[in-house]
Amino acid sequence: MLKLWRTIRRIGRVAEPAPPAPAELRPALAPRPAGSIQVRHVDAGSCNGCEVEIGSAFGPVYDAERYGARLVASPRHADALLVTGPVTRNMAEPLRRTHDAVPEPGLVVAVGDCARNCGVFAQAYGVVGAVGDVVPVDLEVPGCPPRPEVIVEALRTLTGR
Amino acid sequence: MTALGVLGGALQAVLVVVGSPLLVGLMRQVRARMEGRAGAGVGQPWRDLRKLLGKQPITPRGTSELFRVAPVLLVAMTLVVAVVAPFVSTASALPPVADLIVVVALLAHGTVVLALAGLDTGTAFGGMGASRETTILALVEPTALMAIFALSVPVGSTALPAIVGSGLQDPARVLSPASLLAAVALLLVVVAETGRLPVDNPSTHLELTMVHEAMVLEYAGPDLALVELGSAMRLSVYLGLLANLFLPWGIATEAGVLALALGVLALVVKVAVLGAALAFAEVFLAKVRLFRVPELLAGSFLLALLAVTAAYFPA
Numbered sequence: 001m002l003k004l005w006r007t008i009r010r011i012g013r014v015a016e017p018a019p020p021a022p023a024e025l026r027p028a029l030a031p032r033p034a035g036s037i038q039v040r041h042v043d044a045g046s047c048n049g050c051e052v053e054i055g056s057a058f059g060p061v062y063d064a065e066r067y068g069a070r071l072v073a074s075p076r077h078a079d080a081l082l083v084t085g086p087v088t089r090n091m092a093e094p095l096r097r098t099h100d101a102v103p104e105p106g107l108v109v110a111v112g113d114c115a116r117n118c119g120v121f122a123q124a125y126g127v128v129g130a131v132g133d134v135v136p137v138d139l140e141v142p143g144c145p146p147r148p149e150v151i152v153e154a155l156r157t158l159t160g161r
Numbered sequence: 162m163t164a165l166g167v168l169g170g171a172l173q174a175v176l177v178v179v180g181s182p183l184l185v186g187l188m189r190q191v192r193a194r195m196e197g198r199a200g201a202g203v204g205q206p207w208r209d210l211r212k213l214l215g216k217q218p219i220t221p222r223g224t225s226e227l228f229r230v231a232p233v234l235l236v237a238m239t240l241v242v243a244v245v246a247p248f249v250s251t252a253s254a255l256p257p258v259a260d261l262i263v264v265v266a267l268l269a270h271g272t273v274v275l276a277l278a279g280l281d282t283g284t285a286f287g288g289m290g291a292s293r294e295t296t297i298l299a300l301v302e303p304t305a306l307m308a309i310f311a312l313s314v315p316v317g318s319t320a321l322p323a324i325v326g327s328g329l330q331d332p333a334r335v336l337s338p339a340s341l342l343a344a345v346a347l348l349l350v351v352v353a354e355t356g357r358l359p360v361d362n363p364s365t366h367l368e369l370t371m372v373h374e375a376m377v378l379e380y381a382g383p384d385l386a387l388v389e390l391g392s393a394m395r396l397s398v399y400l401g402l403l404a405n406l407f408l409p410w411g412i413a414t415e416a417g418v419l420a421l422a423l424g425v426l427a428l429v430v431k432v433a434v435l436g437a438a439l440a441f442a443e444v445f446l447a448k449v450r451l452f453r454v455p456e457l458l459a460g461s462f463l464l465a466l467l468a469v470t471a472a473y474f475p476a
Contacts, residue, residue: 001445004444004445005445008195008197008444011197012197013194013198013199014197014198015198018199031212031215032212032215033208033211033212033215035208035212036205036209036212037212038209060196060197060198063193063198063199063200065193065198065200065201066193066198066200066202068201068205068208068209070209071366072366073365073366073368073371073378074378074379076378076379076380076381076385077378077381079212079216103216103217103219103381103382104216104217
């Protein structure tokens with residue numbers, strides 16, 4: 001325990017200074033009043049590269065929570081879905097149901113090139129299509145995988161902070 | 162019913178409702194800073210609540226009225242405790258309700274209605290969370306009663322205002338073995354009842370390890386806001402009780418602007434320091450396995466039992 005305390009003292013703050021707020025306009029459907037968004041992550045068939053980047057976006061270095069974004073355990077608690085990967089046949093229906101379970105207006109953020117246009121998995125036999133073919137997409141985050149800064153920027157567009 | 166009681170009660174209600182999300186924000190901020198994060202700020206829980214209140218309420222298919230009234234009941238019962246228990250002033254707005262058995266029962270009922278609502282959804286996680294929460298509740302309640310009994314024995318009354326008042330008159334009693342043992346036992350009760358580490362992890366999103374959150378997975382919008390507000394209020398009520406039973410100084414004993422202001426200030430400082438200390442300690446703790454929780458709670462019951470025994474032997 002003393003060792004942990006010394007480590008905490010030695011390392012101090014690891015969160016990087018906040019970059020300037022994104023210039024993009026908030027989507028009209030983003031929750032009002034601003035400053036808070038709860039997101040539910042759905043892996044629709046991703047290779048887990050995007051998950052690692054989402055994990056570090058919410059980790060201590062990028063600290064997406066400081067802008068009011070929080071990952072939640074239930075789609076009922078969420079304002080937005082963070083969908084990764086091309087939608088596989090087995091995940092198309094669960095994705096639709098998860099989207100139905102989110103209270104109105106359920107925003108969808110497609111994270112990564114696979115979620116936007118199937119990426120390297122385009123035309124694969126197990127793939128139904130991009131996220132936009134299954135549920136309406138409000139915001140896209142490009143990259144394969146997207147850098148944590150870009151994910152944080154998309155989340156900040158939603159929280160408005 | 163006295164002027165001081167009514168004034169104090171009204172102040173306490175406002176203070177607990179407005180302050181408890183800030184307390185949760187403070188605790189999250191302390192943890193964030195310890196983890197090297199920047200943190201979302203103390204006001205973030207209020208921003209979340211404000212947004213949730215404006216959202217669409219959802220009633221899942223197959224749920225009954227119980228699911229809809231449970232959040233209201235949770236907040237209402239906690240609010241009653243916030244009004245009557247001695248937080249700001251030693252006088253109570255409703256003296257018969259400010260009894261230790263009534264207060265503990267009201268707080269336990271909040272958990273019970275939420276557990277019933279979790280069962281009502283009929284989902285696997287709702288039932289699992291409810292069963293875990295009732296297991297913990299059943300083990301915690303005897304300890305809570307015993308620990309406060311240990312304090313009520315020397316006073317000869319189970320009324321909370323009397324216990325707090327006698328602590329004010331006789332400061333040496335606070336350092337008696339009975340009181341110290343009861344304080345440790347009650348601290349474990351607070352940790353278990355409010356779902357903090359090492360019993361439950363409030364920031365976990367792994368369904369299999371959740372206790373409190375598993376019950377409320379189906380709530381959305383304003384209902385979820387009430388559940389979150391209720392949980393935050395329970396946390397501050399428990400911390401307030403803990404603070405005033407063992408460190409009663411600063412509480413108002415007469416109806417005056419200055420005395421009440423001092424009472425408010427003392428309560429805010431005590432609860433904030435306790436909450437920050439709890440959050441600080443949590444950084445060093447890991448969640449214990451669910452099957453080890455009864456052992457932890459049995460230990461706290463033993464401490465409470467020793468406290469009651471020690472209370473019969475005046476120093």
